[in-house]
Amino acid sequence: MALNPRFGNPRKPLVSILIFNYNYGPYLRECFDSVLAQTYDNIEICFSDNASTDESWNIALEYQARHPNVIFIARNRRNFGPDANFSNCWGNARGKYFVELCSDDALLPDFAERCVRVMESDREIAFTLVHRAILDEHGERHEEPPFYNTSCRIEGPEQAAVYMMAAVNPAISQIMYRKAITHGKSVVGGLAARWYGTRIMDFNICCDFPIAYVKEPLMLHRMHLANDSFGAASNMMEVIGPYVLNHQFADTANAYGHQKVVDRLPASIEKVAGLALRYSVRALLAGHERNARRYLDMATAFCPEIRDNETCIRLSRYWTLQKPEERRDILDTLAIQDNLVTRSVSYDPPPGSTPLP
Structure with missing residues (x-):
């Protein structure tokens, strides 16, 4: 046509x-x-x-x-x-x-x-x-x-x-x-x-x-x-950006009176910390150890409690190991971890959503 x-x-x-x-x-x-x-x-x-x-x-x-x-x-x-x-x-x-x-x-x-x-x-x-x-x-x-x-x-x-x-x-x-x-x-x-x-x-x-x-x-x-996504990932914008945006979003939502959005700010910061772990794993799998370490440090800075997260423990342990095969075992485990490197699930729509005709 x-x-x-x-x-x-x-x-x-x-x-x-x-x-x-x-x-x-x-x-x-x-x-x-x-x-x-x-x-x-x-x-x-x-x-x-x-x-x-x-x-x-x-x-x-x-x-x-x-x-x-x-x-x-x-x-x-x-x-x-x-x-x-x-x-x-x-x-x-x-x-x-x-x-x-x-x-x-x-x-x-x-x-x-x-x-x-x-x-x-x-x-x-x-x-x-x-x-x-x-x-x-x-x-x-x-x-x-x-x-x-x-x-x-x-x-x-x-x-x-x-x-x-x-x-x-x-x-x-x-x-x-x-x-x-x-x-x-x-x-x-x-x-x-x-x-x-x-x-x-x-x-x-x-x-x-x-x-x-x-x-x-x-x-x-x-x-x-x-x-552009690769550039943003290498300069940390993929995590720094959402951290700043979520605070701006909360301020905007507060002006509209959308309290549910505002109340999600603490949980959203925890989610950004988890996102930093995801990018740390991606960087490691791509061979960029310096960026991986920066993302790991950023995750714990945003949410210190994330140190108890299993992925964070594995990532932290990676830098304590001297033998290449031990490091490779860590990477192999992270690479196959469900819903970590890439999203592998779909979600239910938010409350109040209706099917399209």
Whole structure:
């Protein structure tokens, strides 16, 4: 089906796909093609490039020439950061709904159709969050359990309480937003915008509006060494960030009177400490002993009681052992520990959730 953007169509609203890019040329064609292959045809693409030094801009020019009425492209004269890329796309997006699609990710063909159907059937829903599948550095697809075990409508404050304990959607590409609702909910500027801007926006939205969750994987999230997630993991942002965010979330929830969210702050800090142990194990398995030790120390700093945790005991013992085979035994045990290195379970939706029609 060829895309045919139409503004102001009440029966089939326009969806804007905002694609931000910097030096992801090797993945960009797959990203563009995944949008062009959507079963929902009222879609426009707003693309912005942050002065890439690879083939990205030539690829964008190629696709824009082939689809001039579908794709808007812009390029910054130098890398001004993620805010500049977002502004380029946002200023040209006309859709009732929008998706922030990372240029190394891809959408499955029915992503837009499923999300629009959900939000058109319930005008209170602020965004639809879908499950993902993983693409590794070789392009191989890997499945993971959905976060929730059923597709459902979730009351906003209940989802906000879950956000205190878990990110839920590790990839920003997993969400379609109702554009009018996002005004005043986002954050810009530096590291907060780059890694946590959308998480703050999602939490702020949930303080006011219900959201929807689709358990089927409708997008592909690519994991590779140039991915922002790897950078965040190496500089401790994947743990420091949630620790700071949870305090900010609690302050925000308190202003809304969502006491259940506020009351979860102590438990959320314990969960962050456990997350630090998870990243310590991941770092060890990847051969990065220094980072592993830093994560272990951070876990005990956030929650001293975690020293009694079995995983923490094993990690601490690792550095007391001299023989390589003894250290390897510790790693082998940690690698197969259930729900440690990666999440291996799905959860019941929060109280008050209702199945999607």
